[in-house]
Amino acid sequence: MGIKVYNTLTRQKEEFKPLRDGEVRMYVCGPTVYDYTHLGHARTYIAFDVIRRYLEHRGYTVLMVMNFTDIDDKIIRRANETGEDPKELAERFLRYFLEDMAALKVKPADVYPRVTEHIGDIIDFVKKLQEKGYAYEGSDGVYFEVRKFRDYGKLSKVKLEDLVKGARVEPGEGKKNPEDFALWKKAKPGEPKWSSPWGEGRPGWHIECSTMSTKYLGESFDIHGGGSDLIFPHHENEIAQSEACTGHEWVHYWLHTGFLMVNGEKMSKSLGNFITIREMLKRYNPEVIRLFVLQRHYRSPLDYTEEGIEHAKNNLERLYNTLENIRVAMEKAEISFRWGNEEFEAYKAVRNAREEFYRAMDDDFNTAEALKAVFEVSNAVNRYLTRVKAPKESILRKAWEFFRAVSDVFGIFEDYFREKKAGEAEALIKLLIEVRAQLRKERNFALADRIRAELRQLGIQLEDTPQGTVWKKVKV
RNA sequence: GCCGGGAUAGCCUAGAGGCGAGGCGAGGGACUGCAGAUCCCUUCCACCCGGGUUCAAAUCCCGGUCCCGGCUCCA
Structure with missing residues (x-):
């Protein structure tokens, strides 16, 4: 039995088979760097970190790319507010993001491409779309002509007619059709700009991901991820651009994380109800935050409450206590010459729970279910230790190795295993x-x-x- | 309107046709000078409501109720 993943494209769980044996190429949409990173971001990036760690744990070589949107309307607006140079502002928040992720023990991506360093690639991409007849130049920019791409809507299931009827799309001055979106925006006075065949300007939002993912991962790759709020229009538009350009399937599996909710509302910058990672880290151990996230399946919405965090904290404490119990016991554990009932029982419990852990993780990275198995091992080994005067090294080691695997996948206890006693x-x-x-x-x-x-x-x-x-x- | 996700013991979370789900919290006990940790027991065998299918439904089907998200910048 292999790994199964839920694919937003097909709306079902599928057998996971990378395009190349043993290698997984994945792209996760990174942040627009104009403000501090909040818990909602943490939720998404921790979830993908665990997915990535699990794939690595199972022996795949993972090539992971995450972009930075470091030029964009919001950055410009924010910079105008603070009087800062947009470039410096982006630079500053980009650095904060990396610091926050490191603090949360999220493994860094292999490449973090930034828009401002890939302008040439983006221009080439837009040119190609224009040559193929999918893009046209308007008065204020270059646009993608949505109705020319037949599969439009296949990810989000939105229909073009509904889109137009619902009038949710802005009819811009330079657009032929209201649903078309910008590939290149011509510069207004005072905005950052780069020269292009269409005059000075800057890239639209969606084109960067198509360009940069393709550059580093190829014209087809395995996983593209992000928060559910990106499904439409961002990811839908990315598909349109990329598949229009190459004429074949672009991304095989689309993975999306559920939102972080606070009092029943999505935590977001626009709602202003966000808690930054920095604030959280002042109050809680990063592993508490990780465990809080892992207590819920990555696709489900996660409610932020103080109790939820306390809960995670208690759970984490309990697991650390168990680790200490094992470690202390191992110092004087005996080599097994024979097993009694207690050994058979403990061994079986650990073995079953371990199986359970992998079964759960194989099933669309079900960390909440996998966590149960972790507690089962914890219980089993604690029970064993209270029942037996002379614990056997082999039993303790089985549990210990299980926790090392958990550490590897969940990204907790890492310092604990690394640190030698003082x-x-x-x-x-x-x-x-x-x-x-x-x-x-x-x-x-x-x-x-x-x-x-x-x-x-x-x-x-x-x-x-x-x-x-x-x-x-x-x-x- | 269109698309999607939910309702599981006091609380938080899994599960998905038949074996009393895991954790937290609460109470009691063992061990202790105290504290801490751990173990054992209890918290009256939980699945929104109404139908149906089935030997068997929390799980499948039909019909409701309530909650939430997306459809606009968003992780």
């Missing part, structure tokens, strides 16, 4: 634990508690167990 500090902590043990024996609890409290301040938590005192780093 070197020379470890010896000092052990010394303090011994001193405290002596104090406790003498029933000097005041001083014993003070040692515990002070270590806690330093991020070291002591826990007294029947097997003695153990220490862990405070994680969440």
Whole structure:
């Protein structure tokens, strides 16, 4: 059984088969860099990060491209408001975006093409469309003639007639038909501009993605993703441009993420109800945010609530506790010479849950379902540890390796697995634990508690167990 | 109007014809000098309503109700 993905184009789950064996080429629409990145962006980019990580985990080489729209009406407008140069403004927010993504442990794309560095490629693309008769020059720009592209509407299922009737499309001065969209906008006074066969101007919004994805991924590739709000018109227009240009299928699988909602409304810049990633990161560990996102399937809308975040935080804490329990137990675990019932039971539980995890992820990246399996392993191993005086190394290792896989795919616990226990500090902590043990024996609890409290301040938590005192780093 | 997604125990989320779903929260217990962690038990076996199909429906079909999103810049 392979991976199945839900394809917006066909509105069903399909067997995932990349065009080239072993390689997945994917493109995810990046942001227009004119403001801070908010939680809605985080939702989408974390979702695609996990999809990408999972494909890599399953052995595919993934080539991932994400664009930056760094010139656009909104950037210009914003720059006029702040008095900043549009280029500098875009530059600034682009950098913030990269910082935010890094903080959220989203793996960087392989290429981040920017519009302003691909103007020549875009012009060539528009020229080609013009030569093929799909584009025409109007008074204020070059337009794509939508009704010439027969498959228009195949992704979003909008019909041309409805579009025109609904009058949702603006009839521009230079347009032949109201549904046509701009490929190239001729410059108005004071706007940033580049020279072209149609005079000075700048690219329209949709053309950049067609141009840059094709440049880096080829005329056909596997996955194109983005938020659901991009399905129409952005992605529909991209298809029109790209397929009109090449005459064959462009993208095989279209993946779209559900919105982040806040009080029943979409979180967006235009509604002004957004929470920036920076604000969130001041209050929560990035892994809490990741887990919050992963608790829900990527296609479903996700409600932002304080309780939801707290929930994620508790869950994450629990998983870290389990990891610590395993790690501590492994230090004195025994090699197995024989298994008892407890071992068979624990082994089976871990094995089943592991299967469950992969089954869930194979099924259109169902992270919410996969998370159940993670808790099942957590429960199984904790139960095993309480039932057995001398845990077997082989059992603990199975659980440990499972959590490493989870870490790899979900992008959590990564630092935990990377960090060695604190070197020379470890010896000092052990010394303090011994001193405290002596104090406790003498029933000097005041001083014993003070040692515990002070270590806690330093991020070291002591826990007294029947097997003695153990220490862990405070994680969440 | 057109397209799409929903309604699952106190809460959050999966599932998709038949095995008491996972987590959170709450209460109780074990272990503890206390704290923490963990385990065990309980939270009266949950699926919007009305029909139908079926030996069997939360799941399929028909008809409702309510909620939400897109159709305009948006991740």
